[in-house]
Amino acid sequence: MNISMLPDADGMKCYAAEDIRVQRVSEYDGQCEEHVFLPKGHYHRPVFHAMSDEELYVIRGSGSFTCGGVSHCYSPGSTFHIPRGVQHGFSAHTETVLFSLQKPPIVDLETGDADIHCHETVLQVQE
Numbered sequence: 388m389n390i391s392m393l394p395d396a397d398g399m400k401c402y403a404a405e406d407i408r409v410q411r412v413s414e415y416d417g418q419c420e421e422h423v424f425l426p427k428g429h430y431h432r433p434v435f436h437a438m439s440d441e442e443l444y445v446i447r448g449s450g451s452f453t454c455g456g457v458s459h460c461y462s463p464g465s466t467f468h469i470p471r472g473v474q475h476g477f478s479a480h481t482e483t484v485l486f487s488l489q490k491p492p493i494v495d496l497e498t499g500d501a502d503i504h505c506h507e508t509v510l511q512v513q514e
Contacts, residue, residue, distance in 0.1 A: 448483025
């Protein structure tokens with residue numbers, strides 16, 4: 388997944404990953420806090436973070452969240468714990484804003500390196 392740096396907003400570092408926009412709120416003690424913006428209709432295929440644990444809090448929006456192969460509906464106030472190595476993805480039914488706490492940060496803003504990985508499934512067609 389490609390990470391694109393965006394202009395700072397309100398003094399916060401910003402970046403995009405596909406159609407997801409992110410604002411880094413703070414970074415301290417090997418962790419960070421971010422606002423994550425998912426557009427209406429966004430589908431985020433399942434990914435995992437090899438080194439990072441993540442806590443998500445839904446501020447605004449509704450949709451479905453899949454974690455470890457189990458699907459959950461989300462709405463404001465929903466919270467999710469995502470341990471490192473567990474696949475997770477989103478389908479945003481409405482524009483969604485998440486608060487994300489990550490340890491360590493998933494994206495290194497200095498280098499642009501991202502701890503975002505996909506398990507690729509290879510399908511074989513039998514004739």
